[in-house]
Amino acid sequence: THREVVFSGIQPTGVPHLGNYLGALKQWVDIQNSAAEDTTLIYCVVDLHAITQPQDPDDLRSRRRNTMAMLLAVGLKPERCVIFEQSRVAAHSELMWVLSTLAPTNLLARQAQWKTKLAESEERSPLDPTGSGKLKLGLFSYPVLQAADILLYKTTLVPVGEDQVQHLELARDLAGKFNRKFGKVLVLPKVKLAPAKRVMSLNNPTSKMSKSGAINSQINLDHSEDEIRKRIRTALTDSTEGISYDPENRPGVSNLIEIMGHMTNMTDFQAIARDCEKLKMKEFKDRVADSVVEGLKGIADEYKRIKEDGDYLDKVSMEGAEKANRMANETLREVMKALGM
Numbered sequence: 505t506h507r508e509v510v511f512s513g514i515q516p517t518g519v520p521h522l523g524n525y526l527g528a529l530k531q532w533v534d535i536q537n538s539a540a541e542d543t544t545l546i547y548c549v550v551d552l553h554a555i556t557q558p559q560d561p562d563d564l565r566s567r568r569r570n571t572m573a574m575l576l577a578v579g580l581k582p583e584r585c586v587i588f589e590q591s592r593v594a595a596h597s598e599l600m601w602v603l604s605t606l607a608p609t610n611l612l613a614r615q616a617q618w619k620t621k622l623a624e625s626e627e628r629s630p631l632d633p634t635g636s637g638k639l640k641l642g643l644f645s646y647p648v649l650q651a652a653d654i655l656l657y658k659t660t661l662v663p664v665g666e667d668q669v670q671h672l673e674l675a676r677d678l679a680g681k682f683n684r685k686f687g688k689v690l691v692l693p694k695v696k697l698a699p700a701k702r703v704m705s706l707n708n709p710t711s712k713m714s715k716s717g718a719i720n721s722q723i724n725l726d727h728s729e730d731e732i733r734k735r736i737r738t739a740l741t742d743s744t745e746g747i748s749y750d751p752e753n754r755p756g757v758s759n760l761i762e763i764m765g766h767m768t769n770m771t772d773f774q775a776i777a778r779d780c781e782k783l784k785m786k787e788f789k790d791r792v793a794d795s796v797v798e799g800l801k802g803i804a805d806e807y808k809r810i811k812e813d814g815d816y817l818d819k820v821s822m823e824g825a826e827k828a829n830r831m832a833n834e835t836l837r838e839v840m841k842a843l844g845m
């Protein structure tokens with residue numbers, strides 16, 4: 505058996521939502537709690553990615569810190585995991601440059617995520633007076649930075665949601681190209697998809713729940729019980745009688761069934777639907793809300809507490825960055841040497 509290195513990241517672009525939780529954070533914690541002792545766990549607040557979208561510096565400052573607080577609030581232990589902010593480790597940007605010399609632009613042009621993000625920033629153009637709707641090099645090439653994030657730690661396993669699978673392919677591709685040309689320095693990582701591949705927006709259930717989505721479309725991990733119940737009550741469903749699981753024709757109801765399933769670790773959605781078959785929509789939604797409230801119990805309070813403990817957050821952040829720098833600089837040195845520098 506070989507030693508596993510797990511790496512994943514989250515953008516400090518807002519309070520993490522239920523999609524982030526079920527698609528990423530819950531799995532990070534599950535991995536932490538079941539990993540072999542010699543497995544390295546690295547979880548990163550990817551602030552350099554956050555600036556590829558129109559942003560406000562004061563917001564970024566607080567979101568970065570709050571995202572760290574949320575990683576701790578959901579149960580990640582700084583004694584066990586390397587938890588840090590990406591911009592504190594310069595090697596991420598340096599390896600990105602190296603990889604960008606190997607990244608074909610036509611491959612980057614085929615990535616779906618930057619197109620979605622560009623469309624979002626067009627919709628929100630008042631936030632981007634310096635030229636909304638124009639594709640910036642940073643947004644276009646951010647999958648290369650993501651490849652650097654992962655490859656820097658010789659990561660073997662990357663737990664992410666489905667939206668990131670295409671980027672992982674690119675990371676593997678770039679690692680392969682580097683190794684064939686300059687010698688076997690980098691490790692090709694595997695994807696680990698969460699059971700919840702894609703949690704959908706509450707008021708537009710054909711698009712994914714996202715931090716940049718409309719208000720009311722998400723449940724955030726700092727929401728009160730009342731807020732959670734209210735948002736699920738107003739989630740867009742349909743007027744068909746009874747409850748059934750049919751993602752194609754009943755995306756809203758099916759999304760709620762999936763959410764309830766993932767919150768209770770029951771992934772037989774048809775069975776859940778049969779269980780709820782006779783319920784009125786309101787009763788069904790109350791049951792979904794019960795499962796979310798129960799599943800997220802304690803997180804909002806813990807988040808509030810940690811957020812206010814600035815000294816502790818500083819300490820976690822500094823120690824995490826120190827460990828990350830040590831590992832990252834080692835790989836970077838091997839890479840530069842292989843390149844002839």
Ligand code: ADP
Pocket residue numbers: 513514515516517523524525526527528663664665666667668700701702703704712713714715716
């Ligand atoms: P967002 O897309 O909300 O800005 P990030 O880009 O920071 O979130 O993604 C952090 C992690 O959360 C990634 O692993 C991503 O795959 C996962 N994720 C984001 N949105 C969802 C969703 N709606 N369903 C499942 N996983 C998601």
Ligand code: NA
Pocket residue numbers: 667
């Ligand atoms: Na994302």
